[in-house]
Amino acid sequence: MDDDAHNPDDADPPPGGNHLTGDMAALRRDMVKFARLQLRDEAAAEDAVQEAIAAALAGQRGFRSRSQLKTWVFGILKNKIVDIIRDRARMPNIQAALDEIADDAYDVLFKENGYWQPDARPAAWGDPEESFASRQFWAVFEACLTRLPENTARIFMMREMLELETQEICKELGITATNCWVVLHRARMGLRLCLEERWFDAERDNA
């Protein structure tokens, strides 16, 4: 169960040893999933993971815990993904993103005067930590991310998963800040609605 159990904190991994390589095999699946979400391209995702693992192995050093290792390799992977987006024409298309979700897509949530429709008014989502602890929650969350239209999702993930500043994204994509905010807002609206319908509503029904 606990990966660290047979691997005491104070034991340095042997030089070039199996400690890191073994953990890498376990991490690889998660890395590919992450890269695929961001790049929406199987081959590019594999490339990113391959390069990140090579870089991680080349720079390997002692890790005191599995989560520390994970944070580190995902940091490398994020940089690789940013490189791939920039260099290999995997740049999301802003015009496509603006067209993917219509201007009035979420108008149904609001009354004529711009106030919430009674049945659309956001209800509390409860304690986030409770959701984070649930495996099913993460399955729903990933499904909802995947359901977002491709270009919208990829711009949104540049912001939230690769943690680029909005200014950087605008500059990379050559778009106005306003268009950037519009796309990000629509992405959040879509993701919020999907989670509301597929997770929180269902949870309330079961309560």
Next chain:
Amino acid sequence: MLNCKQATALMSQRMDRKLGLAERMGLTLHLMMCGGCRNFGRQMHFLRESLRRLPGRDS
């Protein structure tokens, strides 16, 4: 006076830029009266937190 549609757009933008003084005041005033939008604001932070945890979470 902001309506909910405008308030939600500002709460999303608040995740991406620093709002101006007038925007912040307008939003604060709206949130004082609107529980739906207060929930929406918390949900925006929830989304960010989820996305930050997604890659490194211990599975």
